[in-house]
Every structure is written in structure tokens, then in C-alpha cells.
Amino acid sequence: MKKIFSVVFLITLYLASSAMSIDDVLERVEKNMVRTNATYLSTMKIFSEDGDRSMQMKMYVKDEKNVLVEVIESSEGGKSRFLKKNDAMWLFIPSAGRSVLIKGHMLKEGFMGSNFSYEDISENRKLRDIYEITLEEDSLYYILTMKAKTDDAPYKLKKSYVMKDAFLPKKEEIYSSSNRLLKEFIIEDYKEMNGINVPTRILMNDLLQKENYTEMTYDKIDLTTKIPDSYFTKAYLER
Amino acid sequence: MNYWINLAFKNILRKKQRTMLTMLPVVFGTAMLIFVLSMLEGVNNDSKANLRNYDSADLKIVSRDFSLDKKGFGVQEAFYVPEDLENFLNSSKFVKAHAKEVIFSGNLSDGTNKMAVICRGVDFEAYSKTFLTLAKVYPPVLELDKGVILIGEDIFKWYEMPYDSVFILQSRTGGGTFDAIDLSYDGLVATGNPKIDRTTVYMNIKDADEFLNLNSRISAIAVKLKNPSDLNRFINEIKPIIKKYPELKLISWEELAVDIIAIDSAKKYSSSVMIFIILIIGGVGIANTILLSVYERMKEIGTMRAMGASNSTIVKMFVFEGASVGFVAAAMGMILGTVLMAYISFVGIDIGGMVQDIDIGYPIKSVFRGQFDLLLAFRAGFFGLIIGIAASFYPAYRVVKENIVRTLR
Amino acid sequence: MAEIRIENLHKTYKTESQSVNALRGIDISIPQGSFLSVAGPSGSGKTTLLNIIGCLDKPTSGSVFFGDENIVPMNDGQLTVFRNRHIGFVFQDFNLIPVLTVYENVEFPLAINPFIKEKHENLIMKMLEMVGIADLKKRFPSELSGGQKQRVAIARALVKNPSLVLADEPTANLDSENAKNIMEIMKRMNAELKTSFLFSTHDKLVMDYASNIVRLRDGMIISGAVE
Known part of the structure; x- marks a missing residue:
């Protein structure tokens, strides 16, 4: 009986999953990944052969177009603030006393010196608009293969392994056009809050460099407290 | 003329050690001048060649x-x-x-x-x-x-x-x-x-x-x-x-070389000032030596004036001495400088070990080469000669202002 | 050049506190070919007188005529040329140029004199022979005795054929033997070349050789003025 139940369950699961379209998967993932009204206390650790660095950050996310990040402590002692407002991004360094607009080539550089590029966290476009997406699956993952269809896509080829149970990518792989694996994005841990699965520890791995990766852990996540709109202004950034 | 050259050299040789010491700064100043200018010129040329041969060509057409x-x-x-x-x-x-x-x-x-x-x-x-x-x-x-x-x-x-x-x-x-x-x-x-x-x-x-x-x-x-x-x-x-x-523009190698040229002229300027100071010190040394010999030879000069040597003759005599000291020193400096110049021009100085990855501002990596330029050596030598002449004017002028009767006592 | 005439010559040295009258109205006439000695104690004014006649110093007033030419109004440049052409000096300390040889020392007046057209070597050798030191021509002053040095000085004074040779105490640094020789030489030169000689001295020997003696005291002539 137990055995039959499991088989039925698996078949049901299979049917259910195979019924999932690309859009369904993307939508479910987006629900987990895209945050509104969230406050995080997080730690970013950057590992490289040159030495390790870490910083503690407070992040306020109203929606994907209103993000404020405050570095409250870093191993180098530097403090800075970062504001994403619509499509513009600003960096404020208190010791310099002024904010700079991050644009052009700076977008391609690592966010706060990490392996995440500013672009990784600034992309507002729908994946569908940028990539030609195909779906495969195995017993554990929906595998989304995304090929750039626009000239200005951030990546040429990206594979996303979405966990069937959590609808979070376990791993995203970034390839060159010649199919060489360049970067890996891994969700190491997540937890369920208010009905959505929130990643709590993520890794970005640069495979072109030995032992070079960035780890981001979310120590405190608050999805309920309302964030004042005034936080997402240049005035607040430069306060 | 021979008479005066003979007299000048004999006077210079009266105090051989003092004359040698007087000449030293001029010798080294002149040698340094030749060495440093040759070096800068060589580095400058190599830099430009390096730029043109590997980076800029003669001209580039690029986007605006x-x-x-x-x-x-x-x-x-x-x-x-x-x-x-x-x-x-x-x-x-x-x-x-x-x-x-x-x-x-x-x-x-x-x-x-x-x-x-x-x-x-x-x-x-x-x-x-x-x-x-x-x-x-x-x-x-x-x-x-x-x-x-x-x-x-x-x-x-x-x-x-x-x-x-x-x-x-x-x-x-x-x-x-x-x-x-x-x-x-x-x-x-x-x-x-x-x-x-x-x-x-x-x-x-x-x-x-x-x-x-x-x-x-x-x-x-x-x-x-x-x-x-x-x-x-x-x-x-x-x-x-x-x-x-x-959407296009031209960039000549000279525009790309502005850094080199700027560094070059700055370095040339500062080293010229330095060397100029050395040579001024040399000049003061010569002036001092001539002044000393003027006072030592006061009576002799009085005798010459009594015999009818005109002021200009006396001045000429001392200037000739100063010029001779300057010339001999500059000639020695020229020889020394030329030897050094030949070395850095034909052998070069390997700075590779010293500056491995340091940006020295020049597109040259390991071997500094000088420019072998005999004209440069002659110019430097001529400069030494001029210093000698300039330095001996004052002492000579000083002596002809003295009262003859007093100098004869 | 004929005679030298000195008329009513005064020289006053002024210092801050006092003025010293070194010469007080000197009148002398020195015919061509004289062999004249000026004598007097120290401070009598004889050196001052010689300096003025030698165009090295200027009088406060009065005139010095060389022939018709009064040298008193001349400027320094003119005096230098005048000395160069007409006056030779013999000094008490010989004043030879130590770095030059005997020959070169004698050559000096010629080297600075543009008026002499004759070949220097002939003039110099003739002079050295006359004073008897031709064989020493390559020596330096430091290799000579006092008497030899003074002979060089005499040759040097006479080589340009001046009209007057001034000798300030020429024998003061010589022993009597040498002094005598020097005076003999000068006397002979005076006779042969017709050059006038004017000495200042208090050496009895020199006065013995002189054809005339002018005695000075306190800036005035007390005897022997040649009129």
C-alpha cells in the first residue's frame, strides 16, 4: 500500500510538474526571489587568493526599483551607502562626502568589490525579454536554459537549476558562448517565511580564478515592517 | 698671445693642489651634465621609439x-x-x-x-x-x-x-x-x-x-x-x-607622447637646475681661487701696472687664468663625461632589477640607454669654459681698482 | 725727449684727523741723460716725489713736464700708456715675476708694449748681455742671487728703451760688492743709452755714483736742485 501510494505520488508529481510551463516556473521563482518591503541584515564575505574581506550590510528593499544598502561595518573599515532608484544607481562614500552615479562600464564591475556585478542586482528587465528560454527537467530540478537574444544581455548563456520543491534556483551557471563555465551562483540555504521561500545564504563563484567566491548570508530578514519612502532618496543617501 | 698663455698656465700651476680642488666641481659638473643629458636624451629617444614601434605608430585614426x-x-x-x-x-x-x-x-x-x-x-x-x-x-x-x-x-x-x-x-x-x-x-x-x-x-x-x-x-x-x-x-x-x-579623429604619436615629453622636460629642467648649481659652485670656487691669487700677487700686479700694463691687460690676464682653469676642468669633465656617455650609450644601464614592476613614467623597461652626442659634450665643455671666464672677472676687476702705489708697498 | 721739469710740486695726504704735506713746492730740472740721486731721511718725501715723476701718483698741485708734455692733467689710462712708453722701474725688492724665467721677465714690458716693432729676442738678448747675465736667461728668479735679480730688473727696466729709469733704493737689499756692481752697470747703461736715471736713496755708495744729488727734508729741497 505504502509502495503504491509513493508511486501514485510520484506520478502525480510528475504530471503536475510536466504541466508546468516556462512561464509558470519563472513566475514561481520570481515570487520567491523578488522581494517587496524587506529589510535584511546581511554579511558579505569575499574570498580570494589575495585575502578575505567581509562587510556587514543593512539592506532595505521596497521593490526592485527602490533599494538602499548601507555598509555598517567592513574589514577594511570603509563605510558606504548605495541607492538604486529606478534605473539609476548611486554610491555614496561618507569620507569623500559626495555620491557618484554608477553608469557605463562601472555597472559591469563587482558590487562593493564582490563577484556580484552591479548589473546582477540592477537588471530590471524580464528574463523573457532578454533570453530565449528552454525548459527541461529531471527528478529534482527544472532546468532553464537561457540564451541571450539581445545584444546587450548580461550573459550569453545561463542555466538555472530550479528546485522542484522550493521554486528557488539551487544553482545558476553562467557560460561563455563557447560553453565554458565562467561563474556559478548557488543558493546554499533558504527558509520559508510568510509562505515564500527566502534564500538565506548564497554564493557567487568565479571559476576563472582559484578559490575566488563571494558568500552572502542574510542574518535577519524582516518582511513585515513598513520602510519609509524617504529612505529611497538621494537626500537620505547623502545624509 | 703665447706669452700670456704661458704666463696663465705658470700662474695656475703655482698652487697645483688648490687648482685641482678648484677644478673638481667643474670636472664633475661637466661630466654630470653630459651624462645626465645624454641619459635623458637617450631615454627620451628610446621611449619615443618604443611608443611608435609598439603602440602608437605614427598616427592613429580612432573614434572621436x-x-x-x-x-x-x-x-x-x-x-x-x-x-x-x-x-x-x-x-x-x-x-x-x-x-x-x-x-x-x-x-x-x-x-x-x-x-x-x-x-x-x-x-x-x-x-x-x-x-x-x-x-x-x-x-x-x-x-x-x-x-x-x-x-x-x-x-x-x-x-x-x-x-x-x-x-x-x-x-x-x-x-x-x-x-x-x-x-x-x-x-x-x-x-x-x-x-x-x-x-x-x-x-x-x-x-x-x-x-x-x-x-x-x-x-x-x-x-x-x-x-x-x-x-x-x-x-x-x-x-x-x-x-x-x-565620428572619427586623428591622434598623432606626439599627442600620445605628451606624457613622455612632459616627464622629459620636467626631468631635464630639474637636472639642469641641479647641474647648474654644481657649476655655479664650481664658478664660485674658481672666483675664490683667483681672488686668493690676486691678493697673494698684489705686489707683482702692482709691478706690472707700474711697467705700463693697462687695466685691460691685467683683467685679460686673470680672465685667461680663470678661463684656463675652466677650460682644463671642462676638458677633463668632457673626457670623463664622454667615457660615461659612451658607456651608457653602447652598454646601457640595466635597471631591470631595480624597478621590476615600478612605473617610472617612461615606456622603457629594463635597459636605459644614453644618446651618444659629441656635440653635447662640446656644449658642456664650452659651458665650463664660460663659467671659468665669468668667475674670474670680479677678482680681476677688484685688483685694477687698487691704488698702484699701495700695491707696490 | 728732452729734459724733465718739475715746477712748484705740492703733495698733501689728507687723513680724517690731519693733513700731511709730503711735498712742499719742489722745483727740479732733469736734463736728458742725468744720473741723479734724491737723498733724504725717511719721511722726507723722496718716495712720493719718485712716484709722481713715475706717473704712479698724482700731485696736489704743480706740473711735471716731460719735454713739452705735462703729465699732471693726464688720466689713468693716459698715464699708463705714458709709463709704458717712457718710464722704467727698478725696485728695492727687485719685484721679479717668480713664475717667469729671466728671459720672460725681461720680455714682459715688450709684451705689453704695442709700440715696439723690433724683434723682441734681439732686444732682450742685447739687454741681458749688457747686464752680464745672458747665460742665466732660462733660470727662474728663485735660482738667482740678489745681485743677479737686480740685474734682471735693470734689464727689464731698460729693454723698452725708456727716457727715464726710476730706482727706489736699488741697493738696499744688496751687499756692498753687489751694490757696487749694480751701480757700475747703471752708470754704464746711462752712458751708453743716454737714459736718465733717478734714484732715491740714503746709501752713500749710490750718492757717490750720482752725478748730482738733490737733498730733501720735510718735503722741501735743501740742496742740489738742478736749475
Whole structure:
């Protein structure tokens, strides 16, 4: 009986999953990944052969177009603030006393010196608009293969392994056009809050460099407290 | 005249040690002047040659927004080559060769280490005619195939990879997409120009074009002239064509060399001031020696004046002495300076060990060479002579103002 | 050049506190070819007188005529040329140029004199032979005795054929034997070349050789003025 139940369950699961379209998967993932009204206390650790660095950050996310990040402590002692407002991004360094607009080539550089590029966290476009997406699956993952269809896509080829149970990518792989694996994005841990699965520890791995990766852990996540709109202004950034 | 030369030399030799000591600063000042100016001139010439042979050619045609200072990641502003411009370059009587370049920045990785590099996509044949770079590849290459990469020798030190290894060059395409290309290592580029050797890699221009999705756009056309002195004439000839394409501009190697020229003139200025001070000290030394001998020989000079030697004769006599000291010292300085100059010109000073990766401001890496210039030596010697003459005027003037009767006592 | 006439010559040295009258109205006439000695104690004014006649110093008032030419109004440049052409000096301390040989020392007046057209070597050798030291021509002053040095000085004074030779205490640094020789030489030169000689001295020997003696005291002539 137990055995039959499991088989039925698996078949049901299979049917259910195979019924999932690309859009369904993307939508479910987006629900987990895209945050509104969230406050995080997080730690970013950057590992490289040159030495390790870490910083503690407070992040306020109203929606994907209103993000404020405050570095409250870093191993180098530097403090800075970062504001994403619509499509513009600003960096404020208190010791310099002024904010700079991050644009052009700076977008391609690592966010706060990490392996995440500013672009990784600034992309507002729908994946569908940028990539030609195909779906495969195995017993554990929906595998989304995304090929750039626009000239200005951030990546040429990206594979996303979405966990069937959590609808979070376990791993995203970034390839060159010649199919060489360049970067890996891994969700190491997540937890369920208010009905959505929130990643709590993520890794970005640069495979072109030995032992070079960035780890981001979310120590405190608050999805309920309302964030004042005034936080997402240049005035607040430069306060 | 012989009488006075004889007298001057005999007077100088009265106090041999004192004269020697007096001459020392002038000897060293003159030698230093020759040495330093030769060095600066040589370094300057080598720098310019390094710039033109490996980096700038005589002239470059680039996008209006091309900037050397831009630190961006990815490809420099690219442009389509207008057909009439290409035809002009092919037919101009001034042009020896020209080569297209795709210039972009990227990260070069062997899977373990990643280094920021400047990448140049080039066509072997055209590039070899325009630059010496591809002749400085070890092991020598006769072509630049698709799928291969040549790496500046100082970058290569970071990887320790065997010959034929595959490197991954990662960059952003023309549209800004993160991408990478696999290239197999084919040789080291060792030009002696640190800008090239420390930062630059070379690949086939077609690879670059495909990788960056440029559709035959390029970053620059480098032009080498048959005769570099025709630069301005050539610019006048090409200007009307460039004017038709507002997205393009010309950069001559001289504009790219402004840094070198600025450093050069600053260094020349500061060393000239230093050497000038040494020579002034030398001049004061000569003046002091002459003044001392004036006082020692007061009675003798009084005798000469009593016998009817005019003021100008006396002044001439001392100036002749000063000039002789200056001349002998300057001649010794010239010989010493010329020996040093010959050494740095024909042997050179290997500074490689001292400044491994330090940017000294010049596109020269290890061996500093001077410029062997005998005219320079003569100029420096002449300068020493002038110092000697100038320095002895005052003491001589001093003595003819003395009352004869008093000097005879 | 004929005679030298000195008329009513005064020289006053002024210092801050006092003025000293070194010469007080001197009148002398020195015919061509004289061999004249000026004698007097120290401070009598004889050196001052010689300096003025030698165009090295200027009088406060009065005239010095060389023939028809009064040298008193001349400026320094003119005096230098005048000395160069007409006056030779013999000094008490010989005042030879130590770095030059005997020959070169004698050559000096010729080297600075543009008026002499004759070949220097002939003039110099003739002079050295006359004073008897031709064989020493390559020696330096430091290799000579006092008497030899003074002979060089005499040759040097006479080589340009001046009209007057001034000798200030020429024998003061010589022993009597040498002094005598020097005076003999000068006397002979005076006779042969018709050059006037004017000495200042208090050496009895020199006065014995002189054809005339002018005695000075306190800046005035007390005897022997040649009129």
C-alpha cells in the first residue's frame, strides 16, 4: 500500500510538474526571489587568493526599483551607502562626502568589490525579454536554459537549476558562448517565511580564478515592517 | 698671445693642489651634465621609439570618443572603416603601411589566476608591416592564426603555463554581454615597452570581431609613414577625408607622447637646475681661487701696472687664468663625461632589477640607454669654459681698482 | 725727449684727523741723460716725489713736464700708456715675476708694449748681455742671487728703451760688492743709452755714483736742485 501510494505520488508529481510551463516556473521563482518591503541584515564575505574581506550590510528593499544598502561595518573599515532608484544607481562614500552615479562600464564591475556585478542586482528587465528560454527537467530540478537574444544581455548563456520543491534556483551557471563555465551562483540555504521561500545564504563563484567566491548570508530578514519612502532618496543617501 | 698663455698656465700651476680642488666641481659638473643629458636624451629617444614601434605608430585614426584614460571594461568605441578612407590609405604616397586594431579590455584566466589585460585584435600581415611587435614574439611566429593568443611577457609570469595551454579571455561584447573566448597560447610578446609587456595580449582580429560581435567594426587604424618627418604633410592630406566622418579623429604619436615629453622636460629642467648649481659652485670656487691669487700677487700686479700694463691687460690676464682653469676642468669633465656617455650609450644601464614592476613614467623597461652626442659634450665643455671666464672677472676687476702705489708697498 | 721739469710740486695726504704735506713746492730740472740721486731721511718725501715723476701718483698741485708734455692733467689710462712708453722701474725688492724665467721677465714690458716693432729676442738678448747675465736667461728668479735679480730688473727696466729709469733704493737689499756692481752697470747703461736715471736713496755708495744729488727734508729741497 505504502509502495503504491509513493508511486501514485510520484506520478502525480510528475504530471503536475510536466504541466508546468516556462512561464509558470519563472513566475514561481520570481515570487520567491523578488522581494517587496524587506529589510535584511546581511554579511558579505569575499574570498580570494589575495585575502578575505567581509562587510556587514543593512539592506532595505521596497521593490526592485527602490533599494538602499548601507555598509555598517567592513574589514577594511570603509563605510558606504548605495541607492538604486529606478534605473539609476548611486554610491555614496561618507569620507569623500559626495555620491557618484554608477553608469557605463562601472555597472559591469563587482558590487562593493564582490563577484556580484552591479548589473546582477540592477537588471530590471524580464528574463523573457532578454533570453530565449528552454525548459527541461529531471527528478529534482527544472532546468532553464537561457540564451541571450539581445545584444546587450548580461550573459550569453545561463542555466538555472530550479528546485522542484522550493521554486528557488539551487544553482545558476553562467557560460561563455563557447560553453565554458565562467561563474556559478548557488543558493546554499533558504527558509520559508510568510509562505515564500527566502534564500538565506548564497554564493557567487568565479571559476576563472582559484578559490575566488563571494558568500552572502542574510542574518535577519524582516518582511513585515513598513520602510519609509524617504529612505529611497538621494537626500537620505547623502545624509 | 703665447706669452700670456704661458704666463696663465705658470700662474695656475703655482698652487697645483688648490687648482685641482678648484677644478673638481667643474670636472664633475661637466661630466654630470653630459651624462645626465645624454641619459635623458637617450631615454627620451628610446621611449619615443618604443611608443611608435609598439603602440602608437605614427598616427592613429580612432573614434572621436577614444580615450587612453578611459578605464572601462570591454571594447573601445568601435567604428566602421569608410571605404574612401581605406582607399586613401592604400594609395597615399606617404603611407608605408597601416593596420586595423580592435582594442578592448578583459580578464585573462588560465583557470587559476585572472589578470586584467588590454587585448588587441590584429591582422598579422598588416600589423607586422606597421609595428615591430610581432617580430618580438618568442618563439617567433609567422602568422597569427585564429584561436591563438600572444601574451605580454610580464603578464605571462603570473600564469606559469606550458606552451599550447588554453587561456580564457573574458570580456564584454560590443553590446555589453559578459562572455569569454578560449584561446591557445602561442608565444610571448617581449618588446621592452612596459605598457605592452605588462598589459597587452594579441589575438587574430577576426576572432576579436566575432567574439565581440562587432560586425567588422574596429577601434583604430594605425598608420606608419614612409618618412616620419612627413607627419604634418600627411595630416594635411588626410584631414579633408576625416572631416567627412565626424565620428572619427586623428591622434598623432606626439599627442600620445605628451606624457613622455612632459616627464622629459620636467626631468631635464630639474637636472639642469641641479647641474647648474654644481657649476655655479664650481664658478664660485674658481672666483675664490683667483681672488686668493690676486691678493697673494698684489705686489707683482702692482709691478706690472707700474711697467705700463693697462687695466685691460691685467683683467685679460686673470680672465685667461680663470678661463684656463675652466677650460682644463671642462676638458677633463668632457673626457670623463664622454667615457660615461659612451658607456651608457653602447652598454646601457640595466635597471631591470631595480624597478621590476615600478612605473617610472617612461615606456622603457629594463635597459636605459644614453644618446651618444659629441656635440653635447662640446656644449658642456664650452659651458665650463664660460663659467671659468665669468668667475674670474670680479677678482680681476677688484685688483685694477687698487691704488698702484699701495700695491707696490 | 728732452729734459724733465718739475715746477712748484705740492703733495698733501689728507687723513680724517690731519693733513700731511709730503711735498712742499719742489722745483727740479732733469736734463736728458742725468744720473741723479734724491737723498733724504725717511719721511722726507723722496718716495712720493719718485712716484709722481713715475706717473704712479698724482700731485696736489704743480706740473711735471716731460719735454713739452705735462703729465699732471693726464688720466689713468693716459698715464699708463705714458709709463709704458717712457718710464722704467727698478725696485728695492727687485719685484721679479717668480713664475717667469729671466728671459720672460725681461720680455714682459715688450709684451705689453704695442709700440715696439723690433724683434723682441734681439732686444732682450742685447739687454741681458749688457747686464752680464745672458747665460742665466732660462733660470727662474728663485735660482738667482740678489745681485743677479737686480740685474734682471735693470734689464727689464731698460729693454723698452725708456727716457727715464726710476730706482727706489736699488741697493738696499744688496751687499756692498753687489751694490757696487749694480751701480757700475747703471752708470754704464746711462752712458751708453743716454737714459736718465733717478734714484732715491740714503746709501752713500749710490750718492757717490750720482752725478748730482738733490737733498730733501720735510718735503722741501735743501740742496742740489738742478736749475
